[in-house]
Amino acid sequence: MRRVLAVGLAMVILAWPHGTWTQTSDDAGAKNAKQAKAVLDAMVQALGGQAWLNMKNMERQGQVAAFFHGHPDLGTTEYFEFHQWPDHDRVEFTKHRDVVQFYVGRTGEEVTYKGKAALPQDQVDDYLRRRDHSVETVVKTWMNDPKTILIYEGQRLAERHLADQVTLISAENESVTIQTDVQTHLPLRRTFQWRDPIYKDKNTDAEEYDDYHTIEGFPTPFTISRYKNDDEIRQYYIVHVHYNQELPADFWSVDDAEKRIKK
Numbered sequence: 001m002r003r004v005l006a007v008g009l010a011m012v013i014l015a016w017p018h019g020t021w022t023q024t025s026d027d028a029g030a031k032n033a034k035q036a037k038a039v040l041d042a043m044v045q046a047l048g049g050q051a052w053l054n055m056k057n058m059e060r061q062g063q064v065a066a067f068f069h070g071h072p073d074l075g076t077t078e079y080f081e082f083h084q085w086p087d088h089d090r091v092e093f094t095k096h097r098d099v100v101q102f103y104v105g106r107t108g109e110e111v112t113y114k115g116k117a118a119l120p121q122d123q124v125d126d127y128l129r130r131r132d133h134s135v136e137t138v139v140k141t142w143m144n145d146p147k148t149i150l151i152y153e154g155q156r157l158a159e160r161h162l163a164d165q166v167t168l169i170s171a172e173n174e175s176v177t178i179q180t181d182v183q184t185h186l187p188l189r190r191t192f193q194w195r196d197p198i199y200k201d202k203n204t205d206a207e208e209y210d211d212y213h214t215i216e217g218f219p220t221p222f223t224i225s226r227y228k229n230d231d232e233i234r235q236y237y238i239v240h241v242h243y244n245q246e247l248p249a250d251f252w253s254v255d256d257a258e259k260r261i262k263k
Contacts, residue, residue, distance in 0.1 A: 036150035036166045037143075039180060044139055046185035048218045053140065055218075057084040057245060062222075062238040067231070076237070085136065088252050089127070100257050103127050111257045130205060133176050133192040138168055147171035158188040159210055186212055186219055204229050215241045 044052065063076040080092040089103040100111045101119065108124035109116055131137065142148045149169040156165045156179060163179035179189040191206040205228060209221035220241050226234040250256040 032152050033150040036152035036168075039152060039164045039166050039185075040139065040143060040150070040178070042185040043135075043178070043180045043187055046180075046219060047187075052218060055085070055243060057082065057243070057247060059240075059242045059245060060236075060238050061240040062236055065235045065237070067233050067235065079236075082247070082251075084247075084252075085140070087131070089131070090252065098261050100261070102252070102254050102257070103131070104252055104254075109254050111254060111261055113261055116254050116258045129194055130207075133174070133190070133205070135178060135187050135190055138176050138178065138190075142168050142170055142176070145171060153177075155182065159208055161188055163188050184212070184219075186221075206230075216243045218243055 048055075060081045062079065064079050065076045066073045077093055078095050080097060082088075082090040087103075087105050091101045091103075093099040093101075098113060102109045102111075103124070106124075106128060108119035108127060110119050143150075148171065151167045151169070153165040153167055156163050158165075158179040158181075162182045164182055165177060165179050167175055167177045169175045175192060177189075177191045178187055180187050187209055189206060189208045191204060193202050193204050195202055206226070208225045208227070209223075210225070211222040212219045213222055214220070220238070222238040224236040224238070225232055226236075
């Protein structure tokens with residue numbers, strides 16, 4: 001009798017419409033994606049909403065410290081960083097601002113008292129890779145692509161704060177993970193992986209954001225820490241921040257910067 005019941009139950013399971021299982025899975029995936037998008041939408045609102053999305057440019061001034069195997073090098077370097085969406089970045093170093101790096105489009109150049117020169121390609125690749133996986137790029141580009149997959153991964157601890165964790169997977173199979181504070185909804189950590197073109201091993205690039213202050217209406221992290229494979233390699237201490245400035249017409253000109261730096 002038991003054998004007959006077992007065979008009957010198996011036939012019922014096999015006869016169960018396959019579409020029902022697929023539909024249940026699709027519903028769960030859609031619900032999860034909706035939850036992930038809600039987390040990211042809350043993050044955008046916390047950062048400044050439409051004003052943040054429409055921001056023209058940003059300037060950060062501060063000190064940067066380098067680390068080696070988790071230990072800081074002696075001293076810090078003063079820097080001035082300018083960013084204009086989507087692909088214009090200018091970084092000036094030293095208090096005299098006489099070392100200037102440009103990352104415009106997919107190129108990188110440096111100007112010093114010796115003149116202008118192309119930056120090492122591995123340095124350019126590193127900078128562009130981080131820009132391509134930044135919180136801003138994820139929100140303004142990845143989230144607007146219907147092929148991007150959103151996954152809500154629950155709550156984690158980040159920077160001693162309870163955080164919502166979301167991973168986005170692009171149409172090119174690139175992924176970025178963002179953790180946001182469950183109370184303020186501000187980003188606490190951004191992580192992505194990339195494969196070394198020479199050694200073929202995977203590397204993890206992460207940034208952590210802390211010490212937020214509201215500047216000109218925009219919550220701004222005044223401490224930014226960079227990690228490679230869990231080792232801290234840079235820490236930025238922000239002193240001044242400005243948004244939506246009127247920059248000179250020649251501000252992004254490498255040739256103009258070369259003329260202004262005394263030889």
